[in-house]
Amino acid sequence: MEEKEILKVDHLTKKYEDLTVLEDISFSLKKGEVVVVVGPSGCGKSTLLRCINGLEEIQDGKVSIEGKTGMVFQSYDLFPHLSVLQNLMLAPLKVQKRKKEEVQKEAEQLLERVGLLAKAKQYPRQLSGGQKQRVAIVRALIMHPEVLLFDEVTAALDPEMVREVLDVIMDLAKQDKTMLIVTHEMAFARAVADRVIFLDGGSVIEDTDPENFFGSPRTERAKRFLRTFEFESVNAS
Amino acid sequence: MNTEVVNSYIPIYVKAFLLTLKIGWVGVVLAFILGIAGAFVLYFKLPVLSALTRAYVELFRNTPLLVQLFFIYYGLPVLGFKINAEVCGAVGLGLLGGSYMTESIRSGLDAVPKIQTESAVSLGMSRSQTFLSVILPQAFSISIPALVANVIFLLKETSVFSAISLMDLMFTAKDLIGLYYNTTESLFLLVVFYIIMLLPVSFAGSMIEKKMRFKMFGDGKHGI
Numbered sequence A: 001m002e003e004k005e006i007l008k009v010d011h012l013t014k015k016y017e018d019l020t021v022l023e024d025i026s027f028s029l030k031k032g033e034v035v036v037v038v039g040p041s042g043c044g045k046s047t048l049l050r051c052i053n054g055l056e057e058i059q060d061g062k063v064s065i066e067g068k069t070g071m072v073f074q075s076y077d078l079f080p081h082l083s084v085l086q087n088l089m090l091a092p093l094k095v096q097k098r099k100k101e102e103v104q105k106e107a108e109q110l111l112e113r114v115g116l117l118a119k120a121k122q123y124p125r126q127l128s129g130g131q132k133q134r135v136a137i138v139r140a141l142i143m144h145p146e147v148l149l150f151d152e153v154t155a156a157l158d159p160e161m162v163r164e165v166l167d168v169i170m171d172l173a174k175q176d177k178t179m180l181i182v183t184h185e186m187a188f189a190r191a192v193a194d195r196v197i198f199l200d201g202g203s204v205i206e207d208t209d210p211e212n213f214f215g216s217p218r219t220e221r222a223k224r225f226l227r228t229f230e231f232e233s234v235n236a237s
Numbered sequence B: 001m002n003t004e005v006v007n008s009y010i011p012i013y014v015k016a017f018l019l020t021l022k023i024g025w026v027g028v029v030l031a032f033i034l035g036i037a038g039a040f041v042l043y044f045k046l047p048v049l050s051a052l053t054r055a056y057v058e059l060f061r062n063t064p065l066l067v068q069l070f071f072i073y074y075g076l077p078v079l080g081f082k083i084n085a086e087v088c089g090a091v092g093l094g095l096l097g098g099s100y101m102t103e104s105i106r107s108g109l110d111a112v113p114k115i116q117t118e119s120a121v122s123l124g125m126s127r128s129q130t131f132l133s134v135i136l137p138q139a140f141s142i143s144i145p146a147l148v149a150n151v152i153f154l155l156k157e158t159s160v161f162s163a164i165s166l167m168d169l170m171f172t173a174k175d176l177i178g179l180y181y182n183t184t185e186s187l188f189l190l191v192v193f194y195i196i197m198l199l200p201v202s203f204a205g206s207m208i209e210k211k212m213r214f215k216m217f218g219d220g221k222h223g224i
């Protein structure tokens, strides 16, 4: 793994009027690194990703990115008036002005890779939630972003579809993509992460490797947060 | 009803029909252009222009076309602008239609979820690319029923053109009745020609609606 920093968040503070949602957040991602962000609902995870890719203004600090980001959201956000293939090709053609044949070829290769080549001509409404999210991932990938941002991409899925989407992200990790992943799937987080950032109350409480975080969390807040998932793992075993 | 009279009137009606159709459709096209522009201004909340657009919409939606036509036809010459009846009719209809279209398209734009814009922006698309390729097509699909209703409404409104001495269908019917008292035949042909003008719009409207909405929403029958 190279040591080059691709994404650097420096003393970032984000407020909505009087409400401080993120306070003095600092961390960085090296090329090829996979960082998972976990934390209770409402702690500012989505806001953090939105600040990084420029959807939100920040009040203090700095976000520097070597290149551009790609993002996949929780809700299925494919363009409903375009076919799967058109969804994938729109931005490469309009934004990057790439050649149609080349883009189409890459789109088809990527669809093949996520097992959806047969759906190329279909419309989003004809896909299942898991299929839509896989297309959304491909739509971000085809722009060749330096960093991929995932915001709870499986949270709105039926349980039986979670796996197919997580497998795609695992596959990307194996290809050494640089990724910042917000998730509530703890087993997945542990498996995919090079590092875990625990966010609570708008601040970074822990930033450590997954063994430490899941095995022996330092802070009381992290312990309490992890305990909320215990029922889940008891259930699963 | 005397079929001979009907037959002899047909050429006169065809002429009036073509004139009505021409001015009506020029007005409709104008209305669409104004409507897209107005909706764009309101959607992006452009300063100053938004207030002007709102004032325009309220003014034209809340006054009768007849009054608007009088203002344009008799008012503008007072200010030194000469305007012929055909241009006046098309412009008047366009302005009235523009106010309705602005509202219909704007409500369609507002119905497109915000996440659509955010996804497009996240893919690096500019605001105008996002608007034209992502938001507007979806807004149109949502607005189609309202837009079709507007077109039909506008084409029917052409019936007040006779008030500025345009020889449209209504003028022709009134004229013929005044001259020859063949009321039944004249009114019969009037209804027939309006139906010929509007029925295709209704049909085409339903077809476009079905086609465009099907892509996005499906119709339940064809399912997956």
Ligand SMILES: Nc1ncnc2c1ncn2[C@@H]1O[C@H](COP(=O)(O)OP(=O)(O)O)[C@@H](O)[C@H]1O
Pocket (backbone or CB within 6 Å): A016, A019, A021, A039, A040, A041, A042, A043, A044, A045, A046, A047, A048
């Ligand atoms: N547009 C907004 N205006 C005001 N407050 C917001 C807005 N978006 C999010 N918030 C608030 O910011 C906090 C963090 O939200 P979010 O980042 O969505 O949390 P998470 O993704 O961790 O669940 C919450 O308290 C939420 O109510």
Ligand SMILES: [Mg+2]
Pocket (backbone or CB within 6 Å): A045, A046, A047, A151, A152
């Ligand atoms: Mg969130």
